Amino acid sequence: MRRGRRADAAAAAAIVPRTAIEVHDVAHFYGDRPVLTDVSLTLTERRIGVIGANGSGKSTFARLLNGLVIPAEGSVLVDGLDTRTQGREVRRRVGFVFQDPDAQIVHPTVEEDMAFGPHNQGVAAEETARRVEEMLVRYGLAGHRDHPAHLLSGGQKQLLAIAGVLVMRPQRIVFDEPTTLLDLANTRRVSRVIDALEQDAVVVTHHLDLLDGFDRVLVFEDGRVVADGSPGETVPWYVARMG
């Protein structure tokens, strides 16, 4: 299947610089077991979906894109920066949202947790406060700023996790099953949040409706990309194949 690269308007890209990720001949193993085989891609589209069965290598692939996983073979370049040697610079450009927000929230209260990333980046305190304020308002968390994070609802936790990445101003955000642990209403909410982002996004998901309007969808099977095209081409093919 060929790549269905729908030429998309550059409207949103005017604000946030675009990021191109090149994956060159990547293979990865856990022990002797191959989890990714022969993956070569160039990711430039604004919205890229990743689907496939459990254990097909989606999370490992997602973690390659910001250098959380360094490939055993091959290389990954983000705007020409090699994740193997320039991990820190890569992670500034590519943010990551995990499936379980509980694992991503590391400070006891909402506001403190949001400020964590910018603090690590050395962003000045006033600028951090301004960005945090903007996110608190945008995601309806302003009334919860001093609340213990563990008392938030699942949906609010995921919004906090996303906000905690956005305040770091990445150019592309990788989401690893951001809605798997959420109910329907919160899944829709997070889906709208992703749609509205001005940043580029790569979204690993089992919720196929999330992929409506995406520019490109990759289908993984046993660590290989077995289909690559527009959602219109790939999603029905994947559904039929899954039986």
Place this chain on the structure above:
Amino acid sequence: MLSLYVPGASPVHRAPAGLKLAVLAVLGVGLFATGRLDLVATALLLVLATGLLWARLPFRALTAQVRPVWIWLAALFGFHLLVTGPLVGAVAVLRLLTLVVAAAVVTATTRVTALVAVIEWLTSPLRVFGVRPARIGLVIAMTLRFIPLVADRAARIREAQAARGADRVRLAMVVPLLVQVLRMATTVGEALDARGAGDVPGRRPRRRAAAENLGTT
């Protein structure tokens, strides 16, 4: 001292965290330096007034801290009744009670980040030994964050096992909990990396090889 911060704008809230910790330390030393019941009782009243009137904290915020140590205070009093006498016992109990309430006032009026910043400052001389104060602060914040979470997960496992009729075998709970915690720890490590925790500003660049391979182990 978990998520005890009670938001507010009182003068006690706005006082610098370092000052509050210093007062707490001085109070601690002072309480143990005296054996006079009237002085200790006055200190307790002052601490209560500070918490309830000046900081306008709910009574609950203070009692929540006393509840877990109640039994120890009672035991301490009993011990003194047998060994020394009621007066010494009352002083010993009030002394500890005052400290616990004072600590509760400080934690209820101070954000964790502010407390952590003081601890980072206090531990900064250790930098010559290669200790990274920012790391100490992060560890404290993370401990406060994850204790209720792990407690939640433990409660869920207990429920799941009770639902299947296993109410006797308590040890069987530990294994799934440990598995969950270790699995989460891996992701937390990745999240720290993704959020730039290794990039603490203004420090010499570190070799990142170890962190780089976090996800591949």
